[in-house]
Amino acid sequence: xxxxxxxxxxxxxxxxxxxxxxxxxxxxxxxxxxxxxxxxxxxxxxxxxxxxxxxxxxxxxxxxxxxxxxxxxxxxxxxxxxxxxxxxxxxxxxxxxxxxxxxxxxxxxxxxxxxxxxxxxxxxxxxxxxxxxxxxxxxxxxxxxxxxxxxxxxxxxxxxxxxxxxxxxxxxxxxxxxxxxxxxxxxxxxxxxxxxxxxxxxxxxxxxxxxxxxxxxxxxxxxxxxxxxxxxxxxxxxx
Numbered sequence: 001x002x003x004x005x006x007x008x009x010x011x012x013x014x015x016x017x018x019x020x021x022x023x024x025x026x027x028x029x030x031x032x033x034x035x036x037x038x039x040x041x042x043x044x045x046x047x048x049x050x051x052x053x054x055x056x057x058x059x060x061x062x063x064x065x066x067x068x069x070x071x072x073x074x075x076x077x078x079x080x081x082x083x084x085x086x087x088x089x090x091x092x093x094x095x096x097x098x099x100x101x102x103x104x105x106x107x108x109x110x111x112x113x114x115x116x117x118x119x120x121x122x123x124x125x126x127x128x129x130x131x132x133x134x135x136x137x138x139x140x141x142x143x144x145x146x147x148x149x150x151x152x153x154x155x156x157x158x159x160x161x162x163x164x165x166x167x168x169x170x171x172x173x174x175x176x177x178x179x180x181x182x183x184x185x186x187x188x189x190x191x192x193x194x195x196x197x198x199x200x201x202x203x204x205x206x207x208x209x210x211x212x213x214x215x216x217x218x219x220x221x222x223x224x225x226x227x228x229x230x231x232x233x234x235x236x237x238x239x
Contacts, residue, residue, distance in 0.1 A: 031169075031176045035090050036061060065183065069191045076192040083184050087177065094173050098166065105162050109155055116151050120144060 068079055127140055 031094075031173050035094050035173060035176070061180075065187055069187050072191075072195050072198040074195075076188065076195055079191060080184075080188060083188075087180070091173075091177070098169065102166070105159075109159065112155070116148075120148065 068083065124144065132140070
């Protein structure tokens with residue numbers, strides 16, 4: 001009966017963990033994978049092929065944090081410096097990509113405007129060669145003006161959509177950085193505590209070893225002193 005209860009309890013725990021993993025895996029990422037702080041686990045890809053991509057990312061980010069907080073020989077300031085350096089590198093990559101996206105978008109819109117203006121000029125020149133009435137000219141130029149307004153209206157909509165998308169990307173990245181910084185600070189406080197405790201432990205071990213060394217030297221000195229204090233025993237002839 002106890003074995004059966006244990007089996008049932010294990011199944012329940014496995015199901016609960018599966019639900020948590022699936023739920024976490026379905027959460028949309030805040031930033032593109034190239035901006036995330038994670039450990040390099042490419043060598044494990046073959047073993048992780050059946051794990052959802054977002055779950056892999058969460059595992060890699062956790063591994064990154066765990067790896068930084070494992071080596072207690074590193075001073076806490078060095079650990080923080082490494083985190084800040086990596087974070088700044090990711091921010092630099094993100095900013096460069098944002099700048100490049102803006103440049104590409106602006107170039108595309110400028111090229112579209114130049115093509116539209118060129119096409120409009122060609123249409124006007126072609127129309128001007130024709131013999132037309134006042135009403136036809138009014139209709140023609142009214143149509144050109146309507147096309148111009150529509151074109152620039154569409155461009156403005158695209159620009160507004162682009163800016164909104166860029167704003168979302170920036171917000172998501174800043175939220176991600178804030179989240180990871182908070183996570184790091186919490187882990188770093190624990191690391192600092194463990195570092196100080198380990199430092200004291202190593203210091204105590206060193207002191208104990210030094211005390212033991214001195215005691216050993218003292219014991220040897222006392223032993224030699226006792227030996228030297230005894231009178232020498234002459235050797236008998238013939239022995």
